[in-house]
Amino acid sequence: MIQAEGLLKRYGSKTAVNDISFTVKPGMVTGFLGPNGAGKSTTMRMIVGLDRPSAGSVTVNGKPYAEHAAPLREVGALLDAKAIHTGRSAYNHLLAMGATHGIGKARVNEVIGLTGLESVAGKRVGGFSLGMGQRLGIAAALLGDPATLILDEPVNGLDPEGVMWVRQLARHLAGEGRTIFLSSHLMSEMALTADHLIVLGRGRIIADAPVAEILASSTRTAVKLRSPRADQLAALLQGADVTITTTEPGALTITGLTAPVIGDAAAQAGIPLHELTPVGASLEEAYMDLTQDDVEYHAGSTATITEEAAR
Amino acid sequence: MTAAIATAVPNARLSAPGIVRSEWIKLRSVRSTVWSYAIIVAVSLGIALLIAATSTFGGDIPAESQTSIVLQASTFGIYFGQLVVGVLGVLVISGEYSTGMIRSTLTAVPKRIPALLAKALVLFVTTFVVGLVSVLGSFLVAAPILAGQGIEADLSDGSLYGNMALAALYLALVAVFSLGLGTVLRSSAGGIAAALGTILLLPTILQLIAGLTQAKWAADLMPYLLSNAGTGMYTESFDGSGLEQWQNVLVVLVWVGVSVVLGAVLLKRRDA
Numbered sequence: 001m002i003q004a005e006g007l008l009k010r011y012g013s014k015t016a017v018n019d020i021s022f023t024v025k026p027g028m029v030t031g032f033l034g035p036n037g038a039g040k041s042t043t044m045r046m047i048v049g050l051d052r053p054s055a056g057s058v059t060v061n062g063k064p065y066a067e068h069a070a071p072l073r074e075v076g077a078l079l080d081a082k083a084i085h086t087g088r089s090a091y092n093h094l095l096a097m098g099a100t101h102g103i104g105k106a107r108v109n110e111v112i113g114l115t116g117l118e119s120v121a122g123k124r125v126g127g128f129s130l131g132m133g134q135r136l137g138i139a140a141a142l143l144g145d146p147a148t149l150i151l152d153e154p155v156n157g158l159d160p161e162g163v164m165w166v167r168q169l170a171r172h173l174a175g176e177g178r179t180i181f182l183s184s185h186l187m188s189e190m191a192l193t194a195d196h197l198i199v200l201g202r203g204r205i206i207a208d209a210p211v212a213e214i215l216a217s218s219t220r221t222a223v224k225l226r227s228p229r230a231d232q233l234a235a236l237l238q239g240a241d242v243t244i245t246t247t248e249p250g251a252l253t254i255t256g257l258t259a260p261v262i263g264d265a266a267a268q269a270g271i272p273l274h275e276l277t278p279v280g281a282s283l284e285e286a287y288m289d290l291t292q293d294d295v296e297y298h299a300g301s302t303a304t305i306t307e308e309a310a311r
Numbered sequence: 312m313t314a315a316i317a318t319a320v321p322n323a324r325l326s327a328p329g330i331v332r333s334e335w336i337k338l339r340s341v342r343s344t345v346w347s348y349a350i351i352v353a354v355s356l357g358i359a360l361l362i363a364a365t366s367t368f369g370g371d372i373p374a375e376s377q378t379s380i381v382l383q384a385s386t387f388g389i390y391f392g393q394l395v396v397g398v399l400g401v402l403v404i405s406g407e408y409s410t411g412m413i414r415s416t417l418t419a420v421p422k423r424i425p426a427l428l429a430k431a432l433v434l435f436v437t438t439f440v441v442g443l444v445s446v447l448g449s450f451l452v453a454a455p456i457l458a459g460q461g462i463e464a465d466l467s468d469g470s471l472y473g474n475m476a477l478a479a480l481y482l483a484l485v486a487v488f489s490l491g492l493g494t495v496l497r498s499s500a501g502g503i504a505a506a507l508g509t510i511l512l513l514p515t516i517l518q519l520i521a522g523l524t525q526a527k528w529a530a531d532l533m534p535y536l537l538s539n540a541g542t543g544m545y546t547e548s549f550d551g552s553g554l555e556q557w558q559n560v561l562v563v564l565v566w567v568g569v570s571v572v573l574g575a576v577l578l579k580r581r582d583a
Contacts, residue, residue, distance in 0.1 A: 049421045050414055051582040066421035070324040077418055085341065085412040092340035093415075099333035100419045101323040140415065145320050 006056035016042045018203035024181045029174045031194030032183040039203040040183040044152050048077050072101050072144030078137040078151045086126030090136050098143050115139040130157030148179040167193045187287035222255045226275035233271050334429040347399040352445045355388020359449035363456035381464035384453035386478040388445050393485045400489025401502035408497040417583045431487050438486040442479030478545040484567050491570030510538045537566045
């Protein structure tokens with residue numbers, strides 16, 4: 001169980017995490033989703049006390065992380081695959097990490113086996129591929145048999161087999177009643193792994209709901225269209241509930257209007273259409289929907305369209 | 312997939328002996344440590360051999376001075392060794408910052424200060440032992456050769472052994488001083504520059520100032536520099552500074568204390 005209350009982190013004048021509160025519950029996989037730079041890693045670092053919050057607090061299993069008698073038993077964290085001395089062997093890295101808590105060779109060998117690192121355990125970490133480094137980071141996170149697991153972008157650099165393995169591991173550990181908190185900037189990954197989602201955008205929580213609910217909330221279909229006079233059409237279709245985005249010149253994605261309505265409007269105005277395709281929203285698009293308002297690019301591009309159409 | 316967690320570790324908890332063991336594993340499992348210590352011992356023995364074999368003595372040398380000559384030949388390697396442990400002490404922590412390892416360390420020991428103290432303790436003890444080995448080894452190399460030239464240490468003189476131990480102590484304290492610097496600066500390049508600058512450059516600069524401007528303050532400061540006080544710890548007759556042996560120890564301890572306390576405060580306060 002992870003509980004954050006009014007968590008805030010400023011770096012100079014920049015606010016990385018802006019007054020967020022959330023709870024990560026045991027027995028399920030909670031996905032932590034957001035574009036790069038949304039504040040996911042900063043939040044995770046604050047959970048294990050690496051970064052000090054500018055305001056607010058966060059507890060793990062009822063206490064601040066540093067107050068626990070056996071921190072590695074409470075939380076296993078993969079925060080950065082490169083948080084390992086490159087001159088030391090994987091085995092010695094795990095042995096040193098475990099030694100702080102009196103965790104010995106037997107358990108070290110076990111997590112090495114668990115993460116499939118047997119063949120490289122004696123080698124210096126400096127020569128590891130990204131994927132092997134990731135596995136070693138996960139092995140270190142598992143050392144204390146922790147009740148809560150925090151994994152920041154765990155599938156980064158893994159091959160398809162490794163991705164599958166992380167997915168199964170997360171689901172398995174959640175099934176044992178553990179708290180699993182998993183970050184990613186890839187919605188598709190979350191769709192397959194997570195039960196619950198916390199979506200972060202520009203340091204704020206923009207959604208905190210079960211995956212199914214997030215999917216349901218954005219099943220309003222979008223319509224893709226192409227037209228040589230897309231700008232004019234965009235101006236014509238402007239409305240309160242209508243969202244128009246341009247992906248490339250002459251192409252629009254519109255939500256809030258159905259394909260027949262758009263087709264009729266275009267015909268009445270004498271604007272030719274080269275394509276008009278209704279698309280069902282996927283989880284990926286639901287995510288784009290959610291994070292759109294938190295990406296400056298979107299607001300700018302719509303404004304440009306409106307401006308040009310007004311001339 | 313088989314069960315992810317087979318062996319439970321229910322009794323695991325963070326403990327001071329555990330943190331010390333962890334730091335010992337870390338220290339011994341990187342190459343730079345082994346190399347640094349091997350170089351110190353090898354160079355010390357080499358220098359002792361060189362000094363003993365090439366020095367010539369004439370006339371009647373008093374017994375006390377004879378003991379002093381043997382001591383100097385035995386501890387000369389510490390002059391050189393302090394530069395090596397200066398680098399090693401910085402690397403012990405700056406290597407963790409440059410690789411990101413520090414985040415793993417501080418996740419395992421979230422209160423942070425115990426991790427730094429364990430590092431200091433392990434580095435201190437190991438360096439002290441290596442210092443003893445190289446001083447005693449140097450003594451065993453140099454003493455028989457010097458004896459052949461009529462220079463014999465008074466083996467019943469307790470201060471001979473005391474001074475050899477103090478030389479090893481100084482070496483260990485320099486390592487801890489550098490560890491503190493590395494913690495403050497968090498960078499290998501910066502830390503090493505600062506450590507070697509303090510040990511090597513500061514005395515030279517002060518000497519230059521004192522020589523060029525006849526500034527009395529520069530001359531007055533000289534005995535309080537880390538390396539000068541350090542040498543004064545184990546070579547009684549070295550300087551005319553007027554500092555007693557115990558005062559020299561105290562001066563070195565102040566240098567080490569300031570560096571480690573500053574490092575500890577910053578380690579606790581800064582984001583990792």
